[in-house]
Amino acid sequence: MDALSLLMFPSLILLVLLGFHVGFAMMGVAFIFGLFTFGDAVIYQFVEKIDSVATSFILAAVPLFIFMGAMLERTGIAARLFEALRLWTHRLPGGLAIGTILMCVIFAATAGVVGATEAVVGLLAIPVMLKYGYDKRLISGTICAGGSLGTVIPPSITVIILGPVANVPVGNLFAGMIGPGFLMALFYLLYIVILATLRPDLAPRLKSDEMSISLAKKLRLTATALLPPLFLITAVLGAIIFGVAAPTEAAAMGALATIILAWVHKGLNRIVLKEALLKTLKITCMILLIVLGGNMFAGVFIGSGGLSITQDLLGAGGLNAPLVLFLILSVAFVMGFVLDWISIILIIIPVAMPLLLGLDVDPLWFCILFLIVIQTSYLTPPLAPAIFYLRGIAPKEIELSDMFRGVIPFIVLHFIVMAVIIVFPALVVWLPGKLLG
Numbered sequence: 115m116d117a118l119s120l121l122m123f124p125s126l127i128l129l130v131l132l133g134f135h136v137g138f139a140m141m142g143v144a145f146i147f148g149l150f151t152f153g154d155a156v157i158y159q160f161v162e163k164i165d166s167v168a169t170s171f172i173l174a175a176v177p178l179f180i181f182m183g184a185m186l187e188r189t190g191i192a193a194r195l196f197e198a199l200r201l202w203t204h205r206l207p208g209g210l211a212i213g214t215i216l217m218c219v220i221f222a223a224t225a226g227v228v229g230a231t232e233a234v235v236g237l238l239a240i241p242v243m244l245k246y247g248y249d250k251r252l253i254s255g256t257i258c259a260g261g262s263l264g265t266v267i268p269p270s271i272t273v274i275i276l277g278p279v280a281n282v283p284v285g286n287l288f289a290g291m292i293g294p295g296f297l298m299a300l301f302y303l304l305y306i307v308i309l310a311t312l313r314p315d316l317a318p319r320l321k322s323d324e325m326s327i328s329l330a331k332k333l334r335l336t337a338t339a340l341l342p343p344l345f346l347i348t349a350v351l352g353a354i355i356f357g358v359a360a361p362t363e364a365a366a367m368g369a370l371a372t373i374i375l376a377w378v379h380k381g382l383n384r385i386v387l388k389e390a391l392l393k394t395l396k397i398t399c400m401i402l403l404i405v406l407g408g409n410m411f412a413g414v415f416i417g418s419g420g421l422s423i424t425q426d427l428l429g430a431g432g433l434n435a436p437l438v439l440f441l442i443l444s445v446a447f448v449m450g451f452v453l454d455w456i457s458i459i460l461i462i463i464p465v466a467m468p469l470l471l472g473l474d475v476d477p478l479w480f481c482i483l484f485l486i487v488i489q490t491s492y493l494t495p496p497l498a499p500a501i502f503y504l505r506g507i508a509p510k511e512i513e514l515s516d517m518f519r520g521v522i523p524f525i526v527l528h529f530i531v532m533a534v535i536i537v538f539p540a541l542v543v544w545l546p547g548k549l550l551g
Contacts, residue, residue: 163409182369188389194338196235250516258504262492271401273287273288280477282478285356293541435473482542483532504517
């Protein structure tokens, strides 16, 4: 039956391409192959998986982080933050795009929800950049790339799922992400500044009298818009990284803080709370359905000997650690064209981690590379989820060709960041070692 388990992956891909929901596709494949391998006993295995997901303490952080993002979006806090950032960046080369990236960094570090970041920031920034004559390709690339930063900047929901599956502490992953995540954001900013300096027609500067206000008023507006989210970020991330609170406890604290912020800004009412809760419920159900399907799929694959035969095949091929690492990351990148990030994690990580640990590959370092690969596939045409998110919120004057061409420079930047991490692994492992020993 070992060889039969290798057919699980082609069967899953076929069902997804036929249009089946990925969560139900994973459950269906796991059930059919599980019956062949374990008989009726597979039912008890699935019941155990359901209980494991339903009672997972760390997965309880997922709806809380989603709620944080939904509240920031619905109450107007995000809009005030964007206006405050524009006050400081609008006179720089590509200032509006720079403000957009900074907004994405802050929003990602507050909520960690990739799609929400792109949608919220896109709705705020696209009309403004179009108004001032920004190139549509630059607008598209900035929104798509900035919106994807929630994958590699903590508190990423991706990591909440990845940590337990890879058996790497979430706090270590959050600490290890800080360097690569902000390095990527810095590369985005440098690219925008250089492009806007060399080609000012692509990102026209605002006139000196536009948005001209006194320094005192600028500082007051910035303090009221920027300091509360920064305090929220510091409290949530600090509690997790330093071990003061578990991710779920820190997320609960953050969710309560967003309600207080909304009340202070007079944006809290029954309608806003209802919309935020409904959005949280929908996204959480989608995520946990896929998590459950992935657990069932991985359990049957490993239990039926799929992992052992994969290890034997790689061993027979005489592949060393760099080649195995390249192969795993390449498969993850290609899978990103047809599957969402949760599915990729739940399909690849249970198989990849034992292989890499046997080759003495640092699991923390690998997980960060894996996150960047997922983020890159999220941007890469022709099936880039980031582009489909943008298509849903962008005006018709921004065409798909603008989006496809706009993301390419940012994809190149991702590969540069991966190269830096491979050459300098201390960028990932140094901070967790210092903070967490």
